[in-house]
Amino acid sequence: MPEPGLVLTGDDVSMPDRCLMKVAQFFGVPLETVAMRDVEMWESVSPSDFGTTRLLCRADVLLGLLRDFEQSQERRDWWKTSAHSAFVYWDGEVNTLEKLVSILTGHKLTQISREQGPQNLFVTDELDDFCKTMAGLRVGSLSTHDNIVLDSSGAHEKRIDIISTDDGAVFMRFQYEGVPVFLSTSREIIDTDAELVSQNFDVREHFLCAVPLVLYIKWAFPETCWNAPEASACLVIDDPLLKPTHGFVDFQELLSLMKRHTFSTNIAFIPWNWRRSAPEVVRLFKENPGNYSVSVHGCDHTRAEFGSSSQQRLYWKSQQALERMSRHESITGIRHDPVMVFPQGIFSEAAMSALKRTDLIAAVNNDIISADPYPRAITVSDVWDIAVMGYPFPLFTRRYPWEGVENFAFDALLGKPTIAVIHHDYCSDHCVRLVNFIQRLNALKIAPTWRSLGEVVRRSCRQREVSPEVVEVEMYGTELRIENRSEQPKPFLIRRRECEPSAIREIRDGSGPIAWNSLNGHINLKIDLNPAETKMVSIRFHELAGNGCNGDTLPYRLKTMLRRYLCEVRDNYVTTARLRLSGSRRRVES
Numbered sequence: 001m002p003e004p005g006l007v008l009t010g011d012d013v014s015m016p017d018r019c020l021m022k023v024a025q026f027f028g029v030p031l032e033t034v035a036m037r038d039v040e041m042w043e044s045v046s047p048s049d050f051g052t053t054r055l056l057c058r059a060d061v062l063l064g065l066l067r068d069f070e071q072s073q074e075r076r077d078w079w080k081t082s083a084h085s086a087f088v089y090w091d092g093e094v095n096t097l098e099k100l101v102s103i104l105t106g107h108k109l110t111q112i113s114r115e116q117g118p119q120n121l122f123v124t125d126e127l128d129d130f131c132k133t134m135a136g137l138r139v140g141s142l143s144t145h146d147n148i149v150l151d152s153s154g155a156h157e158k159r160i161d162i163i164s165t166d167d168g169a170v171f172m173r174f175q176y177e178g179v180p181v182f183l184s185t186s187r188e189i190i191d192t193d194a195e196l197v198s199q200n201f202d203v204r205e206h207f208l209c210a211v212p213l214v215l216y217i218k219w220a221f222p223e224t225c226w227n228a229p230e231a232s233a234c235l236v237i238d239d240p241l242l243k244p245t246h247g248f249v250d251f252q253e254l255l256s257l258m259k260r261h262t263f264s265t266n267i268a269f270i271p272w273n274w275r276r277s278a279p280e281v282v283r284l285f286k287e288n289p290g291n292y293s294v295s296v297h298g299c300d301h302t303r304a305e306f307g308s309s310s311q312q313r314l315y316w317k318s319q320q321a322l323e324r325m326s327r328h329e330s331i332t333g334i335r336h337d338p339v340m341v342f343p344q345g346i347f348s349e350a351a352m353s354a355l356k357r358t359d360l361i362a363a364v365n366n367d368i369i370s371a372d373p374y375p376r377a378i379t380v381s382d383v384w385d386i387a388v389m390g391y392p393f394p395l396f397t398r399r400y401p402w403e404g405v406e407n408f409a410f411d412a413l414l415g416k417p418t419i420a421v422i423h424h425d426y427c428s429d430h431c432v433r434l435v436n437f438i439q440r441l442n443a444l445k446i447a448p449t450w451r452s453l454g455e456v457v458r459r460s461c462r463q464r465e466v467s468p469e470v471v472e473v474e475m476y477g478t479e480l481r482i483e484n485r486s487e488q489p490k491p492f493l494i495r496r497r498e499c500e501p502s503a504i505r506e507i508r509d510g511s512g513p514i515a516w517n518s519l520n521g522h523i524n525l526k527i528d529l530n531p532a533e534t535k536m537v538s539i540r541f542h543e544l545a546g547n548g549c550n551g552d553t554l555p556y557r558l559k560t561m562l563r564r565y566l567c568e569v570r571d572n573y574v575t576t577a578r579l580r581l582s583g584s585r586r587r588v589e590s
Helices: 015-026 036-043 059-069 073-082 094-105 128-134 207-220 251-261 279-287 311-332 349-356 380-384 405-414 432-442 453-458 554-589
Strands: 005-009 032-035 053-058 083-089 112-114 118-123 138-143 148-150 159-164 169-176 179-184 232-238 265-269 292-296 336-341 362-365 395-397 418-422 461-467 470-475 479-483 490-497 504-509 517-519 522-529 534-541
Touching (some): 005 015, 005 059, 015 380, 036 059, 059 094, 073 083, 094 179, 128 207, 128 405, 159 207, 169 207, 207 405, 232 432, 251 279, 251 292, 251 432, 265 336, 279 311, 292 311, 311 336, 336 453, 362 453, 405 418, 418 432, 453 479, 479 490, 479 522, 504 522
Parallel strands (some): 005 053, 053 083, 083 179, 232 265, 232 418, 265 292, 292 336
Antiparallel strands (some): 112 148, 118 138, 148 169, 159 169, 169 179, 461 470, 479 534, 490 522, 504 534, 517 522
16 A cells, blocks of 8 residues: 655755655655645645655644644644654754644643753663664764753653653654654754765764654655565674684584574685684584584685785686685585675775676675775665665675674664674673673564574565565575565565676576566566565676686795784784783783
């Protein structure tokens, strides 16, 4: 059923109004714009025609509308019968806010104040259906200096505070004439077209201009919005050899923690180490595939290994890495996830073009801006997406635990998978910090489903029902595991962004090649699924033409070997000794 949305504007469409429409468009929600002066145009629309209307507007615009109710019973009746809900953001005028809240509650507002300095933010745990993964979160020390707060001590029975600071409420829900009105005291709306200036999006820097609107859109347009069918998760540990211990990682201890606290771990495995896995650790991995998996961590793991501009060289390195992983599999029986994790997080545009022509299905990285001298611009909407698709190859983002559970929760709200990364030193306290972090993730209102890294990529998509019979799906990795979770047979219309469709060799599902077409920068295909049926869709590209670099020099190989052994000495002896000594000093000092 359609879920109409309307941006009600003043005499002109303001910049925040435009930003609001961009956020809605990101989620697949089309919004119409109508000026208040043309109010008769939209009042004439009955709910039986299009369903009740979601209104989005500035505070002064809603104030003008509610004041009109005093003069027009007809308009008041329209509000009661045709308005589904309203999202309102502050226009910057304190008087407007005072008058609007007084009308919404029927009481004079007790106090409005401007924020002074960093504030703690609190998301209510009383509205799980609205707040979803953000429910109950506590976010510390955010700068909210450009916002004002409503004194919580004056809260009315018609008001629920959704997001609060130490001093009062900054996002709240009112009930006016039976219609929910959501009011944000932020005067800014995030611009999803803005270029990212850091290596990843940090919701703590944009909390009030992003979270309230995203929460509202996901709640008010549940059928229209793109949604992820599952909240997948995986923990990645970079670098360890498959030995009983590597630095502070004890694989037997880690396995017992995974089983006790419900999570999975992927080892970003350096292919150079393909002959060096210990039999007892190999057995752990083979006997516990639901807990342990391995991915491809570069090739030799040398400095900026995938940061060069030579596509042919990078293609050869990628193929060499996959060949080594295949050898490791033939020796150990451990299947690897065909996912690239870049050493030191460094990659180039040429690297993404090279990876596309291999059997890898995606890359996973902390940093999303390439190391090229003039990297392409990556926008907020690019990094909000399930994966960054602006490069020739899909790039999934991951985060460190110290970036805050709120960032992982917001990623899940957007539909992104939860991919956390640590190094061995994060386990220096016998994984106490790690377990605390995992427990916080699993305590989110929508707990993640823990899988191998490859399965996280394969199951990452967004979808929506365009009719009761048809499901539209956006694909990201070069493999997609799609499942019909309904009780009816359904066609799934799958599309995927692709800038070079001529490079595609074939597209297959479990039964063989399938037909596809290309249009407007997307490839499109259709598969039919019976109830509870699952299929794997895979895209394969032509190999890269040219000879490339078919080998490394002897000095390079010797230098690589020395680097690998020195890194192990550092992890197993230098770092562990330093951290243990510093821990002993802290205990003595205390």
